[in-house]
Amino acid sequence: MALDCLTSTTKACKDFHACKWPGELSSGDTSLALYFDAINDNHLNAVKEIQRTCSQIITFSHFVPRQELCPEKRMLFYPKLPKIIGSDFLEFRIRSIHGIHGSACHLFGHTHFVWDAVIDGIRYVQAPLAYPRERKRRMNGGENWLPFCIYSDGKFSDRLTPCYWSDHYSANPRTPDNTELAPWVARFYNQT
Template sequence: MRVLAVSDIHIDHPENLGWLQGLSRVDHRDDVLVLAGDVASALPLLAHGLELLAERFRTVLFVPGNHDLWVGADDGDGDSFAKFRAVEHVARESGASMRAWRQGGLRIVPLLGWYDFSFGEPDARLRLSWMDFRACRWPEGLGAWDVTSAFLRLNAPLQPLADATTLTFSHFLPRIDLIPERIPATYRFLDPVLGSRRMDEQIRALGGSLHVYGHSHVNQRIERDGVTYVNNAFGYPRERRIARKDLLCVYET
């Protein structure tokens, strides 16, 4: 059995949807897929993507990303928490799972999250350009810290297991030093919306040894303080130089 990982497949783009549709229906029957968010902003398309993956993989484990919680005209007056609940329903009906999974000595735990500005305060440029500030709707009076707290609470209880290897995954970054130094300073204004350091506390509370994340579209495998962090974002069609455009095996028995 292999555990394969990918994130940010953005099947709103026909080229990305074509890649998904072209995945083998035979090669992955014994594989587990870790899908770390940002599949599609429209619920019907998200459902279609998850159904296609569930037909190809033994198990599909999923956490939503920020794009998956965008609220469009078809979502009525609901906010992004309502969209999250709808995503939960769609995932379940499509054959994917947003719950912890275990087989033998391996446990895989999805971690919900958001960004809480613990990586920095957003400036005026970010507030004007970051689509989430317009496409996500939260209950009145809730700030980024409150939204992140609400999702992190859904991850509890968090208990380490002495008899299992724990692999965790999230869409958002659990620590800012996962952004490589090679990233130009002109892009670092995005730091505040990348994730939350509180997520890393949850990873370590679970005794996680390997964590898969998405969101940044900066693919890498790196160790920090005894935990290995892996990003394998598929990315937008134009992002050919920084993305593998393929599944990545992160664990094998």
């Protein structure tokens, strides 16, 4: 099979080739996620001040904080993607910041899937700039594309549309026990 190189996450993801970590940090365990999460501890006083003075909080991350913000692996051309896109520590951090705020929003990136969904009281939005070829395919041929405005005039924007995957999961439950490849994935692998 031509996709044998995709059997390892370290071979498939450029992050493993483009980044060099000190010896005690590893991409094979949670040490990197813990390291980056701990950096946020330097800003705890600022977070407490924001929590005390703001009624609406928007948090940001490059990485994905929840598995539910990625299609199920049977839907993906690269089924190991969920193993390398985020961390449970990130979700815990987000929840500790938002606390009981009524209008909580987290913006994330990394996967390039357009997403807008509320899960457990937090709105999660990904409005990716994406690569030029992806932008051209998704958004009017890439013409007149503008970034998505999430907050203006004291309120959050309406839902981002269209959001293929979050729309799919708002209408269809996740089926983690189903291991049958999605038709487009099966066709892709049968071609190789």
